[in-house]
Amino acid sequence: MPRSLPGRFLVLLLALALATAACSSRDETTTGSGGRDGGGDTSQEGGAEIDTENCAVDPTTEVEGDTIKLVSSFPQSGLTAAFSEIAKGWKAFFEYTNEEQGGVEINGKKYKIETEDKDDEYNAQKTSSNIEELVGTSGDKAFAVFSVVGTANNINIRDFLGENCVPNLLTATGSPAWGNPEYPWTIGSTLAPYTLEGHAFAEYLEAEEPDVKTVAMLVQNDDFGAAYEEGFKDAIEGTDIKVVKVEKYATGANEVGAQLTSLAAxxxxxxxxxxxxxACPDALKKAQAANWKPVIWVSGTCISKTLTGIAGDAADGVISMTNVKDPLNPIYDDDEAMKLxxxxxxxxxPDADIDNGIVAYGWTQAAIxxxxxxxxxxxxxxxxxNSVRNLDGVEGGLLIPGAKVTTSGTEDPYMGETVQRVQYNFAEKHFENIGEPVDFEGKTAKLTPKGLISG
Amino acid sequence: MDLFISQLLNGIGNGVVYASVALALVLIFRTTGLLNFAQGEMALFSTYISWKLASSGLPVVAAILLSMVIAFVAGAIIERVLIRPVEVGRSPLNVVIVTLGMFLAINSFAQLFFGTDPQTMPKPWPSDASGNDERINFLGQSISWAVIALALVLTAECVLLFLLLQKTRLGLKIRAVASNPDSSRLVGINAGAILMLGWALSAAIGALAGSLVAARSTGFDASLMATVLVYAFAAAALGGFDSPLGAVISGLVVGVADALTTQYVDALNGIELVVPLGLILIVLLVRPTGLFGRQTVERV
Structure with missing residues (x-):
């Protein structure tokens, strides 16, 4: 990734902030999932897909004792410290599981989940040294790595973990790169891959806004922006919608006035x-000031109450997507999962911000x-x-109704493939669901340009 | 044509921001002969103070003025406590390293004290119900009050600085100390006090610049000055580090070049920063003192 802290910080922050996540469902459409019958005994089948011959540490050794230790690294200080809220969500779920459910039962035996984490300030080099320290160079200090924040950060640890065959589970980033079959030990979370946003928007325009023929795009000048640009262009192929202009802004820039003047023109x-x-609320404000009133999609990383609050009425009516229930949306007030x-x-x-979508995201990851x-x-x-790579319609946490997590070996490692389009209601100060959930189950790899996956 | 003028105005809007931070850089250079890498972060901290005061109920203009006073005092203290002790031996590198350290430290303190969530700064100029700057029509184009306010403040700063440096005895002392600290001490000027004054003044100007930049922005966080400082350094280098007028004109040049590149040069989409950097490179090659800088003459 390009520049300095602020830049990266932004990217992720948003990315997670909304925790758009999600999951997928509809097992009948899944391809290549083989004869899975409920997820309980799928490991043999998947076993063939992960090559364990070159593992520096034997991955078939059973855990000794009765605790499973998960380790993580994420920013806890610095500009990106807001990401640490995610961990409050998953810690709460693990503590709840340990205290009230007696732990996790595997093969008839109960295990407690123990967690340990370190601050990496969003610096990918630091993530590496943190993880090497937490896992141990001989891989014996922790069972698995969980919910590491940041695309560059996870790319930096996937070789080390892959060589030692240590699972890197549910990375907290929406990059489609976690589907790269060359890294079977790394898998993404329920955050929907960024490329799906382009498809979700294109489908929406076709179905609901037949008059829309031209689209202008603002994207960040890095892989994150490329996933949007390529994903959307891919999605409108064969339709009569055209992208008339793409403006890029430097990673980390807060001010996009010149880009918006160009796009509004x-x-x-x-x-x-x-x-x-x-950059997201700034773009909305600048569009409003230019009196440009298009149908607007905002990045799934931009649906946090902080950012929509800054955009004010300029955010009214913008569309985006998520797959985690929004704690601010009153329709979930009586929802059992939300109450829990x-x-x-x-x-x-107690010091977590319950209304913050990224806490809900963290909670959901732990549940899955x-x-x-x-x-x-x-x-x-x-x-x-193997179990994580062969989930069959798993529901849990605060996933939206209709969203189920289905993965299938290395062919379909994407968990966040069912998404709910949402629209911001300025008067009510929260996003409202529009239409039914959209199901991309098993399609991410097909809908994503190859270069983004093998990145 | 309309589009061209809109982009020109965008550029001028950003340009006045770069210019006002560049002006603070130039002021320190004029009085102490040094570059202050922490200038942007000092301004950021003062901006948070303005914001805190304004959100505690003080009228925003009063909050900014009070924050400038605080910055003035803090700037003097920083010079006395952090800068002067390392100036011994007169190696400018010592001070540069200290200002780099301050760059990191002040940014971290700002996050520690004020948090990492983005905030919105109340606007000291007219804004509409949506919180957007009001605009006035001028030659068929609408110009936002933010740009007008920043331009007015910048002009006032330039005039006052010119008067201070060129027309007062104090200004004469400041110039004497910057040009030759040892000789100025020999003629009875309290060089230490003058250096403190230089830091204090530039911190106050920085506080004003930062607060206005934040008010113009949709929202701000601790990264407010990160990009601005790069452009401000570009402007100061382009104009010549010892010329306030050069800083202002170059700030506008950099801002306009950036906006026009965004609009018209697709090949540089997303990397518009190349343009000001290219400009600087050329200027430094052709005219190392900057466009408006004064040639130093050594007597041998």
Whole structure:
């Protein structure tokens, strides 16, 4: 990734902030999933897909004792410190599981989840040294790595973990690169791959806004922006929608006035705002000031209450997507899963901001992981990795209704493939669901340019 | 044509921002002969103070003025406590290293004290119900109040600085100390006090610049000055580090070049920064003192 802290910080922050995540569902459409029958005993089948011959550490050794240790590294100080809220969500879920469920049951035995994490300030080099220290150079200090924040950060540790065959589970980034089959020990989370946003918007325009023929795009000048640009251009192929202008802004820039003047001058019918962090509300404000009123999509990283709050009424009516229930949306007030979340996070992580979508995202990741652990045949790294890679319609945490997590070996490692389009209601100060969830189950790899996956 | 003028105005809007930070850089250079890499972060910290004061109920203009006073005092203290002790031996590198350290430290303190969430700064100029700057029509184009306010403040700063440096006895002392600290001490000028004054003044100007930049921005966080400082350094280098007028004109040049590149040069999409950097390179090759800088003459 390009520049300095602020730049990266933005990217991720937003990315997660909304925790758009999600998951996928509809197993019947899944290809290549083989005869999975409920996730319980899928490991053998998947076992063939992960080559364990060159593992520096034997991944078939069973955990000794009764604790499973997960380690993580994420920013806890510096400009990106807001990401540490994610961990409050997953810690609350693990504590709840340990205290009230007696732990996680694998193959008839109960294990407690123990966690340890270190601050990397979003610096990918530091992530590496943190993880090497936490896992140990001989791989014996922790069972697996969980929810490491940042694309560059996960890229920096995937070789080390791959060589030692240590699972790197549910990375907290939406890059499509976690589908790269060359790294079977790394898998993404329920954050929807960024490329799906382009498809979700294109589908929406075709179905709901037949008059839209021209689209202008603002994207960040890096891989994150490329995923949006290529994803959307790919999605409109064969339709009568055209991208008339793409403006890029330097990673970390907060001010995109000149870009918006250029985009507004195209008078495009729709605007794909791929800006993240402060560039996102700034773009909305500048569009409003230029009196340009297109149909607007905002990055899934831009749906946090902080950013929409800054954009004010300029954010009214913007569309985006998510797959985690928004704690601010009153339709979930009586939802059992939401009530449990509110109660347990308050109890176990009292200083977490419950209304913050990224806490809900963290909680959800832990819930999915616990199910995957319980589906594993034995408490070994290989069995757990196989279980995570062969989830069959798992529901849990705060995933939106209709969203189920389905993965299939290295062919379909994407968890966040069912998404809910949402629209911001300025008067009510929250996003409202529009239409039914959209199901991309099993399609991410097909819908994503190859270069982005093998990146 | 309309589009061209809109981009020109965008460029001028950013240009006045770069110019006002560049002006603070130039002021320190004029009085102490040094570059202050922490200038942007000092301004950031003062901006947070303005914001804190304004959100505690003080009118925003009063908050900014109070924050300038605080910055003035803090600037003097920084010079006395952090800068002067390392100036011994007169190696300018010592001071540069200290200012780099301050760059990191002040940014971290700002996050520690004020948090990492983006904030919005109240606007000291007219804004509409949506919180957007009001605009006035001028020759068929609408110009936002933010740009007008920044331009007015910048002009006032330039005039006052010119008067201070060129027309007062104090200004004469400042120039004497910058040009030759040892000789100025020999003629009875309290060089230490003058250096403190230089830091204090530039910190106050920085506080004003930062607060206005934040008010013009949609939102701000601790990264407010990160990009601005790069452009401000570009402007100061382009104009010549010892010329306030050069800093202002170059700030505008850099801002306009950036905006026009965004609009018209697709090949540089997303890397517009190349343009000001290219300009600097050429200027430094052809005219190392900058466009408006004074040639130093050594007597041998």
């Amino acid at each position: 195209t008078k495009a019918d729709a605007f794909f705002n791929g800006g993240t962090l402060l 979340y509110r109660e347990k996070v308050k109890q176990y992580q 992981l616990v199910k995957a652990l319980e589906n594993a045949e034995k408490a070994t790294r290989l069995d757990v990795m």
